[in-house]
Amino acid sequence: MTRMDCAEVLDLLHPYIDDELPPEERHAVGLHLGSCPACAKALAELEEVRQQIRRAGTFALPAGLGERVRSRISASRSRGTQPPWRRMAALAASHAGVAVLGGAIGLLLMARIDSGERIVSDVVSAHVRSLISGEPTQVATADPHVIRPWFGGKVPYAPPAKDLASEGFPLVGARVDYVPPQAVAAIVYTRHLHRITLFVLPGGREGLGTSWVSRQGYNVVSWRDAGFSYYAVSDLNRSELEAFAKLVRSASTQ
Amino acid sequence: MTDRRSSEFEVLILPHLAAAYSLARWLMRHPQDAEDAVQDSMLRAYKAFGSFAGGDGAAWLLAIVRNTCLTRLERRRSENNVVVLHDLLPPIEPARHSPLVSLPLAQDQAMIAEEERKRVHAAIAALPLQFREVLVLREFHDLAYREIAEVVGTPVGTVMSRLARARERMKILLTEGAAGDERGNRT
Numbered sequence: 146m147t148r149m150d151c152a153e154v155l156d157l158l159h160p161y162i163d164d165e166l167p168p169e170e171r172h173a174v175g176l177h178l179g180s181c182p183a184c185a186k187a188l189a190e191l192e193e194v195r196q197q198i199r200r201a202g203t204f205a206l207p208a209g210l211g212e213r214v215r216s217r218i219s220a221s222r223s224r225g226t227q228p229p230w231r232r233m234a235a236l237a238a239s240h241a242g243v244a245v246l247g248g249a250i251g252l253l254l255m256a257r258i259d260s261g262e263r264i265v266s267d268v269v270s271a272h273v274r275s276l277i278s279g280e281p282t283q284v285a286t287a288d289p290h291v292i293r294p295w296f297g298g299k300v301p302y303a304p305p306a307k308d309l310a311s312e313g314f315p316l317v318g319a320r321v322d323y324v325p326p327q328a329v330a331a332i333v334y335t336r337h338l339h340r341i342t343l344f345v346l347p348g349g350r351e352g353l354g355t356s357w358v359s360r361q362g363y364n365v366v367s368w369r370d371a372g373f374s375y376y377a378v379s380d381l382n383r384s385e386l387e388a389f390a391k392l393v394r395s396a397s398t399q
Numbered sequence: 400m401t402d403r404r405s406s407e408f409e410v411l412i413l414p415h416l417a418a419a420y421s422l423a424r425w426l427m428r429h430p431q432d433a434e435d436a437v438q439d440s441m442l443r444a445y446k447a448f449g450s451f452a453g454g455d456g457a458a459w460l461l462a463i464v465r466n467t468c469l470t471r472l473e474r475r476r477s478e479n480n481v482v483v484l485h486d487l488l489p490p491i492e493p494a495r496h497s498p499l500v501s502l503p504l505a506q507d508q509a510m511i512a513e514e515e516r517k518r519v520h521a522a523i524a525a526l527p528l529q530f531r532e533v534l535v536l537r538e539f540h541d542l543a544y545r546e547i548a549e550v551v552g553t554p555v556g557t558v559m560s561r562l563a564r565a566r567e568r569m570k571i572l573l574t575e576g577a578a579g580d581e582r583g584n585r586t
Binding site for chain 1: 405406407410411413414415416417418420421424425430433434437438441442445446455456457458512515516519520523534535537538539540541542543544546559562563566569570573
């Protein structure tokens with residue numbers, strides 16, 4: 146591609162910072178920015194506005210709204226012509242916010258065959274639970290140096306965490322989750338709109354390749370490295386989730 | 400709806416409730432109106448779920464939320480024919496702090512951060528709706544241009560130009576606010 150002038154570059158700054166440019170254009174903009182202080186300054190100002198907005202954050206889901214939504218849906222469901230057991234299920238759902246989750250887990254339970262299956266079901270349940278609760282992270286930070294010590298005393302191992310923002314998978318935080326029979330480290334990333342939970346479990350042999358399964362509309366990519374078993378769970382499509390897994394693997398073996 | 404479809408709704412759509420509220424909150428600019436719009440939207444989404452062909456559950460839901468909010472805003476305008484007071488007020492109820500929950504911030508740092516958050520929120524709330532929605536979908540929901548286009552129902556090129564204008568306006572609003580702190584005097 147030919148060299149770009151300032152006008153062209155300034156037009157492309159927004160898609161540039163949003164990572165929406167095809168590789169050749171992205172490269173050409175990058176080249177220009179490296180040699181043009183005026184355009185580099187415009188980029189820095191734009192980044193600053195964007196950081197200010199992101200730091201401010203959006204509004205959190207009000208307490209109880211999830212339950213109110215579920216009971217309204219249940220109420221509309223039970224008004225229809227439905228068998229009594231169905232109305233009872235709706236009633237139960239309206240009284241226990243977790244009944245929704247119970248339904249999802251119930252289906253997953255049926256899918257359990259062996260212990261590998263069980264772990265897959267458990268990590269998908271844990272991922273869905275975190276989405277429904279509206280609290281996917283207990284520590285919200287993109288800094289791996291905050292996350293690692295944060296796990297200290299919460300799980301008996303130090304899970305590797307790495308920000309992959311430059312590869313399109315920003316780190317958003319971490320939480321301790323429960324994957325029977327133990328508390329495990331869960332590291333949370335995003336890809337555009339999609340949330341990825343990376344579960345890190347102690348144990349597992351080395352050297353096995355990555356494997357993929359789909360459960361309840363969620364993709365699960367798993368592998369074992371250096372004494373840990375990894376499960377990446379997301380509604381992201383399979384190929385992007387596998388690309389994510391590859392990045393994590395290469396980052397942890399550096 | 401079959402039980403299977405209901406379970407799918409719970410697993411594919413309900414997890415996006417927080418995103419639905421966030422978008423509604425920015426469009427309606429009022430907490431209670433946003434809650435009402437979200438309840439309405441989720442019920443509509445549930446009833447329309449039979450037509451959900453798979454793919455991106457969040458974009459599908461957010462498009463419904465947006466339509467519901469716009470309908471409600473239109474109704475509010477035609478019913479009142481005057482500007483509702485809370486249209487003019489910046490959102491002020493405390494939102495959850497996102498950064499670094501585990502690190503104790505010094506009291507004054509926390510206050511500065513809170514001031515900053517209010518200032519940014521007031522600036523976003525002051526944007527015209529068509530700029531505000533693309534900005535919110537991009538910065539808070541991390542949607543790709545293509546996904547924003549799907550929610551808003553415009554071509555990708557329009558999303559790009561609106562986003563650019565939204566950010567330029569934000570830059571001006573935030574710079575003004577920081578320089579003179581004369582926000583309270585402007586109408």
